[in-house]
Amino acid sequence: MEIVDLSTLPQKDTRYDEFLKQVCEKYEMDHAAYAGMNPAAGSIHGHVTYSDEWKAHYQEQGLHLIDPTLHMSQRSIAPVDWSRLERGKDFQRVFRDAHDFGIPDQGITIPVRGPYGDIGLLSATRECSREEWKKLVGSVITDLQSLAVHIHDHVMTSESISRMLYHPTLSSREQEILQWAAAGKSQQDIGDILSISHRTVEVHLRSAREKLNALTTPQAVGRAIGIGLIYPG
Amino acid sequence: MILVVDGLNRHLFSDVLDDMFQLRARVFGGRLGWDVNIEDGKEIDEFDHLDPAYVIGLDDGGNVVAAVRALQTTGPHMLSDVFSAILCGEAPLRSATMWESTRFCVDTQRLSRGKDKNSVSYATCELMVGSLEYARSAGIQDIITVIDPVMDRVLKRSNCAPYDYVGKTVPMGKVAALAALLDCTEERIAGVREFAGIEGDVFIDEDKALEMFEAKKAATLSPANRDHKPLTDLEKYFVEQMHAAKTESERQAVLDLIETLSEKFTPEQKTALLGTPRAFAHEA
Numbered sequence: 444m445e446i447v448d449l450s451t452l453p454q455k456d457t458r459y460d461e462f463l464k465q466v467c468e469k470y471e472m473d474h475a476a477y478a479g480m481n482p483a484a485g486s487i488h489g490h491v492t493y494s495d496e497w498k499a500h501y502q503e504q505g506l507h508l509i510d511p512t513l514h515m516s517q518r519s520i521a522p523v524d525w526s527r528l529e530r531g532k533d534f535q536r537v538f539r540d541a542h543d544f545g546i547p548d549q550g551i552t553i554p555v556r557g558p559y560g561d562i563g564l565l566s567a568t569r570e571c572s573r574e575e576w577k578k579l580v581g582s583v584i585t586d587l588q589s590l591a592v593h594i595h596d597h598v599m600t601s602e603s604i605s606r607m608l609y610h611p612t613l614s615s616r617e618q619e620i621l622q623w624a625a626a627g628k629s630q631q632d633i634g635d636i637l638s639i640s641h642r643t644v645e646v647h648l649r650s651a652r653e654k655l656n657a658l659t660t661p662q663a664v665g666r667a668i669g670i671g672l673i674y675p676g
Numbered sequence: 677m678i679l680v681v682d683g684l685n686r687h688l689f690s691d692v693l694d695d696m697f698q699l700r701a702r703v704f705g706g707r708l709g710w711d712v713n714i715e716d717g718k719e720i721d722e723f724d725h726l727d728p729a730y731v732i733g734l735d736d737g738g739n740v741v742a743a744v745r746a747l748q749t750t751g752p753h754m755l756s757d758v759f760s761a762i763l764c765g766e767a768p769l770r771s772a773t774m775w776e777s778t779r780f781c782v783d784t785q786r787l788s789r790g791k792d793k794n795s796v797s798y799a800t801c802e803l804m805v806g807s808l809e810y811a812r813s814a815g816i817q818d819i820i821t822v823i824d825p826v827m828d829r830v831l832k833r834s835n836c837a838p839y840d841y842v843g844k845t846v847p848m849g850k851v852a853a854l855a856a857l858l859d860c861t862e863e864r865i866a867g868v869r870e871f872a873g874i875e876g877d878v879f880i881d882e883d884k885a886l887e888m889f890e891a892k893k894a895a896t897l898s899p900a901n902r903d904h905k906p907l908t909d910l911e912k913y914f915v916e917q918m919h920a921a922k923t924e925s926e927r928q929a930v931l932d933l934i935e936t937l938s939e940k941f942t943p944e945q946k947t948a949l950l951g952t953p954r955a956f957a958h959e960a
Contacts, residue, residue, distance in 0.1 A: 515684055518683025519682050519684055519729070520682065520727070520728065520748050520775070521814035527684065555748075556750055557750060558750070558751055586815075589773060592772035614767045616766070616842075617767075639840060640839050642818075642859060643839065643857065646857060650771045650774070653750075654770055
């Protein structure tokens with residue numbers, strides 16, 4: 444499995460669960476969960492890899508109302524390691540129960556802030572030593588950041604109201620670079636052609652990909668052509 | 677040392693944030709003459725209400741000497757809004773692994789020239805190291821930062837030259853503003869550390885910072901002679917007793933005794949004395 448990509452999964456309700464399962468496999472996590480809030484549509488989304496028993500218990504007990512991994516993490520701009528939350532009463536309440544369902548209290552939540560007050564939270568957990576956990580997080584955190592935005596943007600644009608709002612606006616630099624990519628030029632070539640650094644090309648490409656909700660440059664090129672932002676190469 | 681304050685811990689550090697907002701008022705409202713909103717001597721804008729992260733430089737006395745604010749580029753941030761002139765109307769960059777940094781400032785009044793630990797140069801570099809390392813640990817790869825040309829020169833001189841710029845330099849107040857790109861690579865961080873001679877961990881954790889501020893408060897409150905009159909023997913006795921108190925019940929006994937003998941003091945003396953145990957309670 445090369446990349447974890449939502450657009451390659453069948454358009455079914457279960458595809459977000461499938462996506463989270465793939466995230467766990469690729470990044471050696473025990474469980475992953477996504478929660479999204481969209482004030483524009485007044486909707487809340489939740490997808491988890493947890494067992495049905497835990498899901499039922501979580502809802503019955505109303506744990507979502509106090510779960511600090513949801514309520515606290517969204518106030519940070521950086522991923523929140525749950526060790527930052529563990530002293531709180533609510534954390535202990537939620538994770539005392541979670542323990543009985545085999546869910547570890549070692550985890551991380553990545554907050555995503557969208558342009559219209561929408562918020563996404565991608566969490567991942569794993570039972571292992573503290574050292575191992577720190578090492579793992581350090582090596583996967585950049586990927587998890589990208590995937591958090593990937594699933595969040597996907598979920599948000601699955602609602603028609605947000606799809607209208609989330610219209611991708613590329614800068615002329617981003618369009619120009621995508622146009623050269625469509626013409627088959629490498630990042631190095633594009634840097635030379637435009638007399639800008641390789642890193643500048645990279646940073647604009649990354650931004651263009653994310654605005655087009657694509658994980659690879661060829662995908663981004665395809666979508667940009669599809670909506671008429673650039674010409675076929 | 678560097679303290680990170682965000683939406684999770686800002687209730688613990690409201691004094692630090694107030695100091696920072698005052699510093700920002702002096703720098704952006706005063707020195708740079710930007711059109712910023714200042715109330716009560718503090719510069720606060722709408723982005724401060726969006727739970728940004730603040731990377732704050734403190735001196736050994738716990739005073740705020742430098743600060744910068746970070747926001748995600750996936751959501752509302754300054755370049756997508758108030759600084760759009762810099763981008764000439766173009767759409768801003770949006771990336772999961774790029775943060776925007778704004779309001780980078782250093783207290784040039786409190787700090788000295790030169791390169792020692794209390795210099796503008798050192799505080800600037802330490803703040804850069806702190807913000808780059810904080811971003812890096814969050815999986816962030818690049819920072820887009822809105823700065824003035826002076827800060828741009830400082831970055832270049834400090835082994836931390838931007839690898840590129842976005843948009844153009846626009847007039848803003850007495851100076852100008854521009855958007856620069858910085859990568860959060862180990863090479864860049866090592867470069868700044870080497871330039872300023874910064875070694876080891878620059879961060880102070882939440883608990884240590886709280887301890888430091890508590891001790892600072894105790895130092896300004898104690899002992900019971902805020903009017904600088906010599907302590908009476910009775911006052912001295914209570915201060916010593918409080919020092920000697922090892923358990924909570926001993927501490928309470930001293931408080932009770934102060935209460936019992938309260939007619940021996942002026943109201944000011946009593947308040948100060950009762951404040952003294954609180955200040956020392958931390959040590960007890």
